[in-house]
Amino acid sequence: MSSPPQLPHAQPPVDPLAPPKFLSPMTKSVLLVCVASAVGWAIAALVAGPLSIGAFLQEQVETRDVAWLSPPLQWLTTHALGICVAMLLTCLVGVVACVGMLRREHWALWLFIVLLVVTALMNFVAAWAVDDGLAHLSQYLTRHGDTPDMRQLRHDLQLQRIVLSGMLVLTAVGFAGLHGWLAVRLLRADVRTWMQR
Numbered sequence: 651m652s653s654p655p656q657l658p659h660a661q662p663p664v665d666p667l668a669p670p671k672f673l674s675p676m677t678k679s680v681l682l683v684c685v686a687s688a689v690g691w692a693i694a695a696l697v698a699g700p701l702s703i704g705a706f707l708q709e710q711v712e713t714r715d716v717a718w719l720s721p722p723l724q725w726l727t728t729h730a731l732g733i734c735v736a737m738l739l740t741c742l743v744g745v746v747a748c749v750g751m752l753r754r755e756h757w758a759l760w761l762f763i764v765l766l767v768v769t770a771l772m773n774f775v776a777a778w779a780v781d782d783g784l785a786h787l788s789q790y791l792t793r794h795g796d797t798p799d800m801r802q803l804r805h806d807l808q809l810q811r812i813v814l815s816g817m818l819v820l821t822a823v824g825f826a827g828l829h830g831w832l833a834v835r836l837l838r839a840d841v842r843t844w845m846q847r
Contacts, residue, residue, distance in 0.1 A: 681748035688741035720786035777818035
C-alpha cells in the first residue's frame with residue numbers, strides 16, 4: 651500500500667480587504683502605553699498640585715539658593731503642575747488617536763503621525779534639558795571652591811554628564827528612527843486604503 655502523494659504547500663491567497671498585519675497589534679500596544687502614561691501623569695498632577703501651592707514649598711523656593719539649577723530646570727520645577735497636565739492631555743490625545751485608528755477613522759492616522767513626530771522631538775528636548783542641567787551644575791561648582799574634593803566632584807559629574815547625555819541622545823535618535831520608520835510605514839498605500847474603507 652503506497653502513501654498518498656505529497657501535495658505542494660501553497661500559500662493561501664492574500665485577502666486584499668484584510669488589514670495590514672502589524673496595524674492592530676501596534677495600535678493596541680500604543681493604546682495601552684498611552685492609558686498607563688495618562689494614569690501616571692494624572693497621579694503626578696494630583697501630587698504636584700498641592701505641592702505647587704503649598705506654603706512650605708513656596709518658602710523653600712523663595713528663600714533657598716537654587717542657582718545650581720539651570721534656568722530650564724528652574725522653569726520646569728516652577729511649572730510642574732502645568733507640565734503634568736500638558737503631558738496628561740498629550741496621552742489622552744494619544745488614546746483618542748489609537749481608538750480612532752482601531753475604528754478606521756482617517757483623521758486618526760494623521761493625528762497618530764503628528765504625535766509620533768512630537769514625541770520624537772520631545773525626546774531630544776529632554777536630552778538637552780538634562781545635559782544643560784548637568785553643565786550648569788558643573789559651572790556652579792567651579793565658581794564655589796577649588797579644593798581637591800571639589801575637583802574630584804566636578805570630574806565625576808563630567809563623566810556622568812557624558813554617559814547620561816550620550817545615552818539620552820542615542821535613545822532619542824533610536825526612537826526618532828523608529829518613529830520615522832513607523833510614520834513612513836503608516837503612509838503606505840495598504841494602510842491608507844484600509845483606513846479609508
